[in-house]
Amino acid sequence: MSGTFVGMPAFPEAAREAVADPTLRGNLRHATHTIRAKRAAAVAEVSDWAELREAGKRIKDHTLRHLDRYLVQLEEAVTAAGGTVHWAADAEEANRIVTRLVKETGESEVVKVKSMATQEIGLNEALEAEGIRAYETDLAELIVQLGKDRPSHILVPAIHRNRGEIRDIFRAEMGEWGRPAPEGLTDTPAELAEAARLHLREKFLRAKVGISGANFMVAETGTLVVVESEGNGRMCLTLPQTLISVVGIEKIVPTWRDLEVFLQTLPRSSTAERMNPYTSTWTGTRDGRAGEGDGPRAFHLVLLDNGRTDTLADEVGRQALRCIRCSACLNVCPVYERAGGHAYGSVYPGPIGAILSPQLRGTGSEIDASLPYASSLCGACYEVCPVAIDIPEVLVHLRERVVEGGTVTREGNKVVLKPARGHAAERAAMRAARWAFARPGALRAGQRLASRTRALHPRTLPGPGRAWSAARDLPAVPAEPFRDWWRRTNGGNAEEGTTK
Amino acid sequence: MSSRELILGRVRRALADVPPDDTPYEDAVARGYLREHGERGVEETVELLAENLADYRAIVHRCGEDELPSLLARLLAERKASTVLVPSGLEESWLAGTDVARVADRAESGPHELDAVDSVVTACAVAVAETGTIVLDGGPDQGRRRITLIPDHHICVVRVPGQVVSSVPQALERLDPGRPLTWISGPSATSDIELDRVEGVHGPRTLEVILVG
Numbered sequence: 001m002s003g004t005f006v007g008m009p010a011f012p013e014a015a016r017e018a019v020a021d022p023t024l025r026g027n028l029r030h031a032t033h034t035i036r037a038k039r040a041a042a043v044a045e046v047s048d049w050a051e052l053r054e055a056g057k058r059i060k061d062h063t064l065r066h067l068d069r070y071l072v073q074l075e076e077a078v079t080a081a082g083g084t085v086h087w088a089a090d091a092e093e094a095n096r097i098v099t100r101l102v103k104e105t106g107e108s109e110v111v112k113v114k115s116m117a118t119q120e121i122g123l124n125e126a127l128e129a130e131g132i133r134a135y136e137t138d139l140a141e142l143i144v145q146l147g148k149d150r151p152s153h154i155l156v157p158a159i160h161r162n163r164g165e166i167r168d169i170f171r172a173e174m175g176e177w178g179r180p181a182p183e184g185l186t187d188t189p190a191e192l193a194e195a196a197r198l199h200l201r202e203k204f205l206r207a208k209v210g211i212s213g214a215n216f217m218v219a220e221t222g223t224l225v226v227v228e229s230e231g232n233g234r235m236c237l238t239l240p241q242t243l244i245s246v247v248g249i250e251k252i253v254p255t256w257r258d259l260e261v262f263l264q265t266l267p268r269s270s271t272a273e274r275m276n277p278y279t280s281t282w283t284g285t286r287d288g289r290a291g292e293g294d295g296p297r298a299f300h301l302v303l304l305d306n307g308r309t310d311t312l313a314d315e316v317g318r319q320a321l322r323c324i325r326c327s328a329c330l331n332v333c334p335v336y337e338r339a340g341g342h343a344y345g346s347v348y349p350g351p352i353g354a355i356l357s358p359q360l361r362g363t364g365s366e367i368d369a370s371l372p373y374a375s376s377l378c379g380a381c382y383e384v385c386p387v388a389i390d391i392p393e394v395l396v397h398l399r400e401r402v403v404e405g406g407t408v409t410r411e412g413n414k415v416v417l418k419p420a421r422g423h424a425a426e427r428a429a430m431r432a433a434r435w436a437f438a439r440p441g442a443l444r445a446g447q448r449l450a451s452r453t454r455a456l457h458p459r460t461l462p463g464p465g466r467a468w469s470a471a472r473d474l475p476a477v478p479a480e481p482f483r484d485w486w487r488r489t490n491g492g493n494a495e496e497g498t499t500k
Numbered sequence: 501m502s503s504r505e506l507i508l509g510r511v512r513r514a515l516a517d518v519p520p521d522d523t524p525y526e527d528a529v530a531r532g533y534l535r536e537h538g539e540r541g542v543e544e545t546v547e548l549l550a551e552n553l554a555d556y557r558a559i560v561h562r563c564g565e566d567e568l569p570s571l572l573a574r575l576l577a578e579r580k581a582s583t584v585l586v587p588s589g590l591e592e593s594w595l596a597g598t599d600v601a602r603v604a605d606r607a608e609s610g611p612h613e614l615d616a617v618d619s620v621v622t623a624c625a626v627a628v629a630e631t632g633t634i635v636l637d638g639g640p641d642q643g644r645r646r647i648t649l650i651p652d653h654h655i656c657v658v659r660v661p662g663q664v665v666s667s668v669p670q671a672l673e674r675l676d677p678g679r680p681l682t683w684i685s686g687p688s689a690t691s692d693i694e695l696d697r698v699e700g701v702h703g704p705r706t707l708e709v710i711l712v713g
Contacts, residue, residue, distance in 0.1 A: 031695040051533035062528040065518045068511045081678075087503040139701065140692035156692050163693055189693040193701050200702065205611040205650075221677040231649065231688035231703025238645040238680075239611050249507065254525055256677045260669035261533070263683075271691045274552065275631035275668075278703060279683035280645075286638075286680065293607025294644035295680055305507045313514035412510040 008345030010370035012467070015339035024340055027162045032331045038272035039328060039384070045274070046264065055261045057388040060322035063219075063252050064312060070219040070252045071303065077222025081284025083299040088246075090306050090411075091121035097302055098123060098211065098244055099130050105242050107132075107208045113226060113236045114138035115213030116325055117246045117304055119151060119347040120360075123211070134211065135177070135203050137232035139196050146173035152341025152349060154327040155270050160340055163187040174199050200232065210236035210296070214247045215324065216262060217301075220255050223283045224301070227266060229276050237280050243296040248304050250312075250321040262324060265386035269326035307360030313409035316397045320355045322387040327352075329381035329391060335374055344371065351381035355394040362410050363402050369420050372398035403427070425464045447481035454479065536666035537630055545629045546660045550711060552632025556686030557699050558707045568657070568712050569597035572621060575655055575708060576600050581618035585647045589640020590621065594657065605643040614646060619653040620704075625681075627658045627709075628671045632686065634658060634709060635671060637679040645682055654704040656684075660713040 008014055018024055043049050063070055075085045088094035102110055110127070112118065112134050124134040124145075136145040143158035144151050147169045151157030158166070167187040174181045179199045185191060212233070216225040224245060226233045237243060253259065267276045286294045312318050330336045330350030341349035345367035346357040354375055358368040372395050381391040401408065403426070405417040419427075436443045450457075454477050460469040486492070501509075522528075540548065550560045563571050576584060576598050586595065586602045595602065603609075603617050623641035624634045634656050636642045648654050658664065665671050675681060688703030699705070 027694070035691075035695045046537055048533040048537070051530070054530055055533055058529045062523075062525055065515060065522055066525075067515070068508050071508065071511070087507050089503045089506050093503060137702075138692070139690050143692070156695060158692065159695065166693060189696060189698040190700065192693055193690055193698050197701055201615075204702070205615060218677065223677045229688065230690045230692075230701035232701070234645065234649050234682065235702055238649065249511075257669075257672060258529075260672050263668050263672075271697075273556075273685070273697075275628070275633045275683070275685040277556070277685050277687070277689045279681075281677065281681040281683075283678050283680075291638045291644060291680070294638055294646075303507070305510065309507060309510035309514050312511065315517055318514075409514065412506070412513065 008365075008367040010366045011339075011343055011345070011374040012370065014345060014367070015343035015374075018340040018343055019338055023162070024160055025338065027160055028337055028340055030162075031156070031159050032337050035272055035331045039269065039331065042268040042272040042274065046268070049265075052261055052265050053386055053388055056265055056324075056386055057322060059253055059258050059261060060250075060324075060387055061319075063254055064250065064318060064321055067249065067252070067312065070254060071249060073219040074217055074222060074252055075303075077218075077220065078284060078299075078301050079222075081222045082287055083222065083284040083301055086300060086302045088302055088304050088306070091304075094121050094246055094302055094304050094306065095123055095126035098246065099127060099132065101242070101244050101300055102127065102132050102209055103130070105209050109133045109135065109203075109207070110209040110211050111135050111137050111203055111207040111236045111240065112141075113210070113212035113228070113233045114141050114157075115211070115246065116154060116347060117213045117248050118211065121246070121304065121306060123246065135200070137200050137204070137236060138228075139193065139230060139232075142196055142200070143169060146170065146177065150342055151347055153330060154325050154348065154350070154352075155330075156327075160342070163189060163192065166192055170195050170199075178202060200235075204232075204235040204239055207236070207240045209242045209244070210240035212236055212243065212245045214245050214251055215266065216259060217247060217252050218254075218256050218259070219252050221283055223256065223281050225259065226280045227263075227276050228278050228280075229271065231278055234278055234280055237282065238295045241296055242298045242300070244300045244302065246302045246304055248306075249308050250323075266324055266326055269324075269328040269384070269386040307362075309412060310362075310409045311356075311359040314359065314397075317355065317359050317394050319389050320352070320359060320394060322389055323352050323356065324387060325352075326386055328384040328386065332380040332384050333375075334378065334380070335376060339374070344374065346371075351375060351391045351395075352389070355389075355391055355398060358398055358402075362408070363398070363417070363420070369402050372396075372402060444481070444483065448484070450477045451479055451481055534667075535669050540629075540666065542661045545666055546664055546711060548666075549627055549629035549632065549658075549660075549664055552629065553634075553686070553709050554632075556632055556689075558632070558686050558709050560709050560711065562660075562711045565712060568594055568710065571710060572655065573597035576619055576621075579619055579653055579706075581653065583617045583619070585614070585617050585620035585643070585651060587622055587641055587643030587647065590623065590643075591641065595621065605647045607644075611646065611650060614650040617651045619655065620647050620651045621655045621657070622648055623657050623659070624663060626671050626674050627664045628666070628668060629664055630667050633671070634684050635675060636682045636684065637675060638681075639679075645680055648682065648684075649703055652704050653706045653708075655708045655710065657710045657712055660711045662713070 140158040153159040625637035
């Protein structure tokens with residue numbers, strides 16, 4: 001398994017392998033069904049869920065509509081508290097900034113808190129290329145890193161692995177990276193967690209540089225928030241001397257008070273807990289203040305664009321930037337449950353990935369153009385979303401963009417997309433339908449012809465239509481067109497054998 | 501052009517559809533949600549805190565102010581702790597009943613030094629009943645963040661009912677964002693293996709909470 005998403009085939013092709021893998025299907029089914037029921041129970045505990053969801057949506061929408069103002073306010077507050085703010089227009093610039101900051105400390109290894117933003121920009125690979133080793137410390141990220149694997153879920157990147165596979169990875173790989181797995185390690189989750197504790201502890205204790213993302217940034221106070229479970233976050237945020245946080249510009253909330261909404265909705269939506277075990281908040285550094293020596297002496301915040309402003313420019317699509325990365329939409333999605341996360345070709349899989357990746361990266365590649373179609377539009381994702389992102393609406397919007405082309409923003413510039421190739425047959429069929437429906441005579445003649453030739457109809461479509469009919473039955477044509485039947489029977493009143 | 505100007509320029513162009521007189525923050529955010537869930541008396545709120553702490557595998561004790569030193573002595577003895585970390589401003593009398601060797605929370609203590617300590621005793625800033633959460637704000641009786649992270653056994657003393665609030669919104673009102681905060685709900689845990697919760701990863705694997713008062 002390669003550790004990169006570059007050059008991924010389109011979703012249907014990428015999903016084929018996963019769908020045919022019974023172990024993977026079993027792992028995903030077990031995990032998503034476990035969390036689904038628990039989440040529903042955790043949400044049912046609070047009577048004002050609908051109001052919290054609405055407030056979360058409004059806070060995020062308001063922030064996005066005034067993002068320039070809040071970014072400047074955040075920068076001022078972080079700087080006033082002793083932090084340093086950097087701006088990165090794309091992945092390459094963010095990686096360059098972080099690499100330089102690490103090199104300035106003279107260190108050649110860093111410990112990392114799980115962070116989607118650093119996954120997105122490929123930070124570990126960029127650091128590796130410069131001779132800096134990045135250790136993932138979240139249990140699932142560790143499993144992915146040791147297994148030379150790719151993440152397949154936002155919250156639990158190793159969701160595609162079961163306990164037996166995790167034990168095998170730990171036994172085979174831990175020794176390469178540091179302390180080997182304990183002798184006789186079994187596959188009980190408690191023992192596996194203990195093995196991770198022992199393996200990572202030496203790294204935490206000697207680490208001089210920590211790298212994190214953040215769940216929220218408070219503009220008015222300059223406070224960053226990391227929500228976690230294991231304590232690896234606390235280790236990385238408090239023990240090193242230098243802390244570098246790479247955070248997407250959409251992670252801002254205006255006020256301290258706004259956290260009262262998200263600290264209620266995020267834990268219940270993600271791990272189905274009333275509250276996650278650990279939440280850390282910090283504002284700059286403690287240098288020169290009470291409690292000096294508590295936490296890093298230097299704090300750097302790298303604000304990341306990397307396609308977010310392009311997404312913001314789309315009035316329908318910008319709601320995807322409300323996402324708080326809870327992963328509830330993945331856990332309820334029938335497509336995700338069967339296809340798994342890797343087929344989405346991005347660190348953001350599932351329904352949110354299907355609308356986020358094609359907006360952050362554009363619809364230029366085969367995988368990104370196919371993602372808006374990786375959905376049955378059932379709407380379960382919208383229903384569970386704690387910030388009410390109408391994912392089906394954005395999916396349909398992006399399908400339209402792929403098929404019809406149009407004006408979009410890429411790297412801050414307006415560009416006109418051509419209609420995608422590969423949808424020619426669909427467009428031709430739609431044009432033909434429009435022509436026929438506008439001409440009753442032609443429609444009648446066509447329907448009668450279809451009815452008379454019924455016996456000769458193929459079971460599958462030829463050419464590009466084959467992909468459609470491979471998994472579906474073609475609709476049967478009735479022996480008599482409906483409108484002929486209606487006329488013959490006087491709207492059903494004269495039908496033989498019917499009693500009125 | 502700097503990346504800062506570049507990004508801010510992109511943001512402004514992206515928001516060309518937003519009118520200058522867009523609804524201000526105060527009116528844009530609907531706060532129809534509750535300040536707390538359900539109606540409870542003071543004692544019921546403390547009960548709920550105890551229940552929710554225990555639900556996430558914290559070990560909960562209750563005692564009066566005068567019983568605290570002997571309870572702390574007993575818990576440290578049961579744990580067979582030979583050293584205990586003590587924040588600089590911890591109430592002197594609390595540890596009067598034990599002769600376990602004390603380790604001070606000092607700015608220059610490194611992680612390896614703290615890793616050799618068995619237990620830590622702290623107070624807290626506030627506790628949240630609905631979620632079973634204790635919050636530390638680095639105050640003198642709580643110490644630096646790392647002292648409640650590296651030792652494997654944390655005893656946290658909550659003054660009831662004074663430090664107990666019902667809900668997350670009420671807790672945030674009481675807290676100072678300028679201080680480094682650690683919200684703790686049970687011992688460290690993970691859901692990373694098959695999305696099932698397991699207690700005991702990097703943080704203290706045993707969390708004992710004493711509700712005193």
